[in-house]
Amino acid sequence: MRKPVLTIFYQFNPWNATIGGIQTLINTFIKYAPSEFQVRLVGTGVDPKKPVGKWQEAEFAGREISFLPLFTLQNDNVRNLIPTTLKYTAALLGRDFASDFMHFHRIEPTIAAINWQGEKTLFIHNDIRTQIQATGNKKAILWRRFPAAYFALEGLLVGQFSQILSCNTDAAQLYKQRYPSLQDRVAYIKNSFDNEIFYPLTEDERIVKRKELASRLGVDEETRFVLFAGRLHPQKDPILLVRAFAALNEPNVHLLIAGDGELGAEICAETAKLGISHRVTMLGALTQEKLAQIHRVCNAFVLSSAYEGLPLVVLEALGSGTPVVTTECGETPKLLTKDSGVVCSERSPACIADALRKVLLHPADYPTQSCVRAAKPYAASTVVQQVYSEMWNRWEQRASTVAVRV
Known part of the structure; x- marks a missing residue:
């Protein structure tokens, strides 16, 4: 046959x-x-x-x-x-x-x-x-x-x-x-999501790799990282994300933006306008393997989309042991558990900032195991x-x- x-x-x-x-x-x-x-x-x-x-x-x-x-x-x-x-x-x-x-x-x-x-x-x-x-x-x-x-x-x-x-x-x-x-x-x-590529580190390994990333970026080794990954497109609304990060106003937190698209220049202009350029790094388009390495060391992943289906990048973050902050769109709010992320009730800078603050200041409430468990069926x-x-x-x-x- x-x-x-x-x-x-x-x-x-x-x-x-x-x-x-x-x-x-x-x-x-x-x-x-x-x-x-x-x-x-x-x-x-x-x-x-x-x-x-x-x-x-x-x-x-x-x-x-x-x-x-x-x-x-x-x-x-x-x-x-x-x-x-x-x-x-x-x-x-x-x-x-x-x-x-x-x-x-x-x-x-x-x-x-x-x-x-x-x-x-x-x-x-x-x-x-x-x-x-x-x-x-x-x-x-x-x-x-x-x-x-x-x-x-x-x-x-x-x-x-x-x-x-x-x-x-x-x-x-x-x-x-x-x-x-x-x-x-x-x-x-x-x-x-490809669970052979996106998987968690032990807590000790995560701390070591996070410090290595901080060293490469020239920031304090105790810096906490928030990641956005996706097309820089109005659907994902990265401008809202940047404004939310400014509203977060946590000096020891750094935003990583992995992706490319038509809003790249506008994002750079907005970060400059808000005075946070030194706390935001544009990583450009990354391969899956390089993105997975970033996922594994971040303290939170954030999605500010206006509309979605079920974004794979959310599953990749959870599969890497990283809690998710998301706007209330698509299928993500239905799969997140209370110990794997936060769903924002409003698409506003203040609401997203509050959710990020909750995850960053209380990491024990969002353990790696809970994140991985939420992603496992996918x-x-x-x-x-x-x-x-x-x-x-x-x-x-x-x-x-x-x-x-x-």
Whole structure:
């Protein structure tokens, strides 16, 4: 029996230092793919000198895959004048990448796939209703300007999917309500983090590594660290985070910002305006391994988002033994326990600062074991392998049906 083929579609390059939960999830699906599957990725290229539009054999995370870059995209962390999703969709038109299994992480590219044969799965990463209705920067998501057009497009395309999987329970319920004829295809799926990369240190090891980090940054060795990691994008609202950190007003606490994006210059300007530049370090885009090292030594992780699904970076922080402070959005408030983090009742600098102060001044109330325990159900070694197991069962059932007919 030949191997079933899984083709994953998304506008990124896994060998680049890319930022985002979708990219991280796809990387995890590649890494944990069983040998029984042939895995293909249709993504983007980084080097303009290398050819695009052709399949190439490659290795990622120790796994052999087939990779096809549709076009060159040197930095997918910053939005361009023409949305990357639009370019990616246009590049798919007229092609046929039909496979036994196809995974899509945005609705727009599936315009090209509507007549492709095979089992198609759409992953929903945000509560789209909250995402479109959110106030603030209209440029944060183009569809916020045209919500009716988005839902009309979605209505035309969702019928092609065998599965619609959401990491947000509210979003899953919304899809069941919007498309009652498809409700049997809609399900909640746990987001998953790579527990082989994100794991805790002992308390003694954490103290030593934290002092080493303080030394590298040229700050006092007793400095406590707060980490933000993610795209510097209006959805994540890092400007609110910076203002909250200023309101915290704890001189022996340092903010680390890991990520890249369009708000980078604005963040630097805001920290200068608030007089806290010396207590904020911009780390830029980091690999998973380097980010994991930072997670393991920080005293708190903070998320100031306006809307979310279930951000992988929260699971990565908890899996590293680090408590989480989050705004009340997405699935995070539902998984945090009282001894693994704090949910802010308001998206305001004062409220986030108070929550951070609570975690930083009372670390014994948020022990490593509690954080790890909250993340454990989301470990990739369990979640992703379960998804592949179910895919394999469906593949065998279809093969058996074909054999009987023959």
